[in-house]
Amino acid sequence: MIAQQRQSVILQMVRAHGGASVGELAEHLEVSPSTIRRDLNQMDKAGLLQRVRGGGAPEADDLPFPQVAARAADEKDRVGAAAAAMVKDRDVVVLDIGTTCAAVARHLRGRSITVVTASLAVVDELRGDHDVELIVLGGLLRSSYLSLVGALTQQALAQLRADIAFLGTSGLRTDGTVMDSTGTEVPIKHAIRAASERTVLVATADKFPGSGLLPVLPVTDLQAVITTADPSTAPLDTLAGTSTEVVLA
Structure with missing residues (x-):
């Protein structure tokens, strides 16, 4: 799976569950935790999610209050x-x-x-x-x-x-x-x-x-x-x- 496909799955999981840990993402995608950390850092810089300790969380705008x-x-x-x-x-x-x-x-x-x-x-x-x-x-x-x-x-x-x-x-x-x-x-x-x-x-x-x-x-x-x-x-x-x-x- 190329990085773009992998990051698309990460984004879906984070949005669906309100957050996901490095371990959960690595196990689901069958890649190393270091690969997931690299993906999360890139996605945070791109404004796709928030990089938080231990994993990733949705950007606030992904979860409208209503x-x-x-x-x-x-x-x-x-x-x-x-x-x-x-x-x-x-x-x-x-x-x-x-x-x-x-x-x-x-x-x-x-x-x-x-x-x-x-x-x-x-x-x-x-x-x-x-x-x-x-x-x-x-x-x-x-x-x-x-x-x-x-x-x-x-x-x-x-x-x-x-x-x-x-x-x-x-x-x-x-x-x-x-x-x-x-x-x-x-x-x-x-x-x-x-x-x-x-x-x-x-x-x-x-x-x-x-x-x-x-x-x-x-x-x-x-x-x-x-x-x-x-x-x-x-x-x-x-x-x-x-x-x-x-x-x-």
Whole structure:
């Protein structure tokens, strides 16, 4: 297989799965890891994908937000309803970026709470609500993700104290590692967790194991996981007896 054909297959795999590791690509294409690394570096320079540690991830423009929002929409709505049930009146709530957190926001309408977010999708859900006090974190706009990122976002979170936060994820590995596909979002997730008394992961069934090449934190560092996945799915089946609650939506 010539390089052009090989890189076409790499691009298809990365786009289909939201990311792929060097090992996965090398095994699928039956070539050496060094060949895959060379291909990924060339494709990154050409703007075809993002070269991330351990593999490749799609360019943001490859995953339009409305298209992602339409996937598993019913499951996201169920997760959103279960998450909203955890919120008490007058709570300060931090909502991460992503389509599942936008579904959480939809179920928080009409509540006497404060919502803090860097997600423009969350802003769209709540901006007309007169009951919710909405605080929008500053930062650099990433239009394809409808999010604000960067040092300003992290600095604002460092000054915040919240009652509960909801984190999104690109995948939850069988070993319990919460993953992300974008390096700029990982420190923001850390800052959200540090700012919140309770941090809850929201993840539909397709996030097991999902995608993403960047580890964020162990799921056992969180207080709960709200999911539509079968409770026998790893790593949910290992969380019994830990301090991390599993809530089935």
